[in-house]
Amino acid sequence: MVHLATPDRRASLRARPGFRERIDLPRRVVFVAAASMIGVVVLLLAFIAWQGLQLFLKDGIPITQIFSAEWQPDRMSGTVNFGLLPFIAGTIFVTVVALVISTPLSVGLALFLSEVAPQWAKAIVQPALEIFVGIPSVVWGWLGLTILVPFLSDTFQQGLVVSLPVLGEVFRAPGFRTGFSWLAGSLVLSIMILPTVTSVSYDAFRAVPQELRTGSLALGTTRWQAIRHILVPAALPGVLTAVVLGMTRAAGEALAVQMVIGSSPVFPRAITQPLSTLTSQITLEMGNTVFGEPWQDALWTMSLVLLVISITSVVLVRVINSRRIAL
Amino acid sequence: MLNGTRRLGGLAIAATILAAACSSAGTSPAPTAATSATNCVTGSITAAGSTALQPLIDAAAKAYTKACAGATVTVNGGGSGTGLSQVVQGAVQIGNSDITAGSKLATPDANKLVDHIVAKQGWIVVTNKDVTGVTNLTTQQSIDIWTGKITNWKAVGGPDKAIVLILRPASSGTRSTYKKLVLSGANEATGGETLTEDSNGAITTAISKTPGSISVIGFAYYNDPANKSLLNGLQLNGADATIANMSTGTYKLAADGHMYTNGQPAGLTKAFLDYMMSADVQTNLIPSLSYAPAAK
Numbered sequence: 001m002v003h004l005a006t007p008d009r010r011a012s013l014r015a016r017p018g019f020r021e022r023i024d025l026p027r028r029v030v031f032v033a034a035a036s037m038i039g040v041v042v043l044l045l046a047f048i049a050w051q052g053l054q055l056f057l058k059d060g061i062p063i064t065q066i067f068s069a070e071w072q073p074d075r076m077s078g079t080v081n082f083g084l085l086p087f088i089a090g091t092i093f094v095t096v097v098a099l100v101i102s103t104p105l106s107v108g109l110a111l112f113l114s115e116v117a118p119q120w121a122k123a124i125v126q127p128a129l130e131i132f133v134g135i136p137s138v139v140w141g142w143l144g145l146t147i148l149v150p151f152l153s154d155t156f157q158q159g160l161v162v163s164l165p166v167l168g169e170v171f172r173a174p175g176f177r178t179g180f181s182w183l184a185g186s187l188v189l190s191i192m193i194l195p196t197v198t199s200v201s202y203d204a205f206r207a208v209p210q211e212l213r214t215g216s217l218a219l220g221t222t223r224w225q226a227i228r229h230i231l232v233p234a235a236l237p238g239v240l241t242a243v244v245l246g247m248t249r250a251a252g253e254a255l256a257v258q259m260v261i262g263s264s265p266v267f268p269r270a271i272t273q274p275l276s277t278l279t280s281q282i283t284l285e286m287g288n289t290v291f292g293e294p295w296q297d298a299l300w301t302m303s304l305v306l307l308v309i310s311i312t313s314v315v316l317v318r319v320i321n322s323r324r325i326a327l
Numbered sequence: 328m329l330n331g332t333r334r335l336g337g338l339a340i341a342a343t344i345l346a347a348a349c350s351s352a353g354t355s356p357a358p359t360a361a362t363s364a365t366n367c368v369t370g371s372i373t374a375a376g377s378t379a380l381q382p383l384i385d386a387a388a389k390a391y392t393k394a395c396a397g398a399t400v401t402v403n404g405g406g407s408g409t410g411l412s413q414v415v416q417g418a419v420q421i422g423n424s425d426i427t428a429g430s431k432l433a434t435p436d437a438n439k440l441v442d443h444i445v446a447k448q449g450w451i452v453v454t455n456k457d458v459t460g461v462t463n464l465t466t467q468q469s470i471d472i473w474t475g476k477i478t479n480w481k482a483v484g485g486p487d488k489a490i491v492l493i494l495r496p497a498s499s500g501t502r503s504t505y506k507k508l509v510l511s512g513a514n515e516a517t518g519g520e521t522l523t524e525d526s527n528g529a530i531t532t533a534i535s536k537t538p539g540s541i542s543v544i545g546f547a548y549y550n551d552p553a554n555k556s557l558l559n560g561l562q563l564n565g566a567d568a569t570i571a572n573m574s575t576g577t578y579k580l581a582a583d584g585h586m587y588t589n590g591q592p593a594g595l596t597k598a599f600l601d602y603m604m605s606a607d608v609q610t611n612l613i614p615s616l617s618y619a620p621a622a623k
Contacts, residue, residue: 150536178491266518292433
């Protein structure tokens with residue numbers, strides 16, 4: 001029987017002079033690193049919140065006005081009205097449609113990689129995804145502008161009218177007159193968030209214990225049944241996290257979206273028509289406004305709204321992840 | 328004819344730079360007298376703001392710093408609003424703007440700034456190539472198109488094709504200048520298929536790809552052959568967009584280009600602003616880049 005912790009041994013393990021300092025130095029370094037990161041985040045939040053609230057505090061704009069639909073920031077053109085609703089709606093609408101297009105593709109791809117793909121297919125798809133992540137957003141926007149926008153306007157210029165024999169016209173969607181549209185923005189975004197959603201969902205599927213798969217197959221299920229009844233429910237919180245991360249990325253993207261949506265500052269009415277988002281409006285107007293005027297304060301308020309959207313999604317990811325333990 | 332002007336312009340730039348370098352003054356055909364008058368001051372300044380004026384100021388800064396060793400003039404874009412904000416804050420020595428400081432800044436800030444008008448810059452109304460048969464718009468036709476009263480090219484003698492209006496953001500200097508000079512302050516239609524793009528480059532791309540589209544771009548930018556071939560340039564009230572017509576005021580879509588300083592300029596800032604008004608810049612560089620000289 002060997003006692004590892006005899007008094008003698010403990011004494012020999014006790015710190016020699018300088019030892020405590022030696023292990024303390026790295027600890028201090030990482031502590032400073034962590035603290036400064038938190039400090040930057042806190043300062044950033046405080047600054048954006050302060051700037052974003054100036055519109056109400058300094059310029060005396062009632063908070064309800066930002067939820068109106070009229071964006072009329074120019075005092076030369078009449079009464080100013082800082083309605084941010086067109087941009088808030090634009091951001092949400094473009095993001096939601098992008099998620100609707102992208103989620104089935106990404107989750108399907110993640111399932112394929114994790115459950116179905118042979119080794120050689122993985123060896124091709126995974127590097128391809130990594131290259132996807134590395135493509136800068138301006139390139140996506142440019143591709144959208146040169147290929148997608150003219151394609152939409154050339155191909156679907158006429159609009160879609162569905163008529164039934166007795167009922168007559170039952171559905172009408174206006175055509176793409178210019179191609180700059182809500183749908184163009186959503187399509188570009190859906191491609192941009194595809195790798196993010198795929199890789200996070202893939203990790204979620206890989207994290208499901210192998211025993212669940214083998215156990216399920218041992219009970220005589222097919223692979224499809226195992227995926228549908230065991231894997232997907234077990235990995236669901238992870239997949240939802242992936243979708244929320246994709247959503248955050250999509251809502252925050254400015255450049256690529258701005259190049260294809262036409263940036264029309266009106267409430268979006270049809271998926272074939274131009275609209276504007278919070279990010280694209282900020283990039284369009286920031287250089288032309290001066291610091292401290294209500295117009296620029298309104299742009300800061302848009303940043304604050306974006307920040308609230310992103311904080312909400314971080315909280316959402318936390319909540320979803322905390323539920324994973326209950327599984 | 329414009330091509331000839333451009334070629335001469337190119338020669339003039341080359342001559343300016345050569346002359347400024349003081350190397351081959353004897354062989355240069357262009358006037359060189361101004362060079363000896365260039366007042367060299369060492370130091371480092373930054374000018375920022377208007378992207379419409381940027382090509383001109385950038386070219387002038389290059390010529391000046393080439394002639395004067397020890398002087399550094401950095402020229403940044405950012406937009407007229409950025410230029411005005413930064414010169415008020417003291418972040419830059421010169422703020423470039425398409426529009427007057429008074430129309431943008433609060434009065435106490437605007438009063439601190441000193442205006443230096445260095446050039447006249449023009450804009451031109453352009454359409455997609457498919458808008459055939461329209462070579463001129465009157466002020467009234469422009470107002471009707473921009474306010475959304477006319478929505479088909481047929482109404483102004485063009486093809487039966489819907490008009491797609493491409494605006495700049497409401498804060499843009501170009502948009503407010505056009506609104507003041509041509510639209511008499513009428514508010515633009517923003518609904519429907521109206522697009523918004525924020526730079527000459529983005530507008531040129533959008534115009535060339537969108538059937539029936541119309542917008543306004545900087546004359547200097549339009550005169551680049553690469554852009555000109557993509558666009559239809561229109562007359563305004565029967566007047567051609569030419570430098571001569573802008574100088575005389577026959578072509579009314581032209582406005583002063585401002586360089587603002589915070590208080591009276593001194594040192595390199597003053598020397599560079601003086602250089603902007605010298606014959607080197609006003610008679611050679613400015614026409615060669617499709618700007619008009621500052622009104623005397």
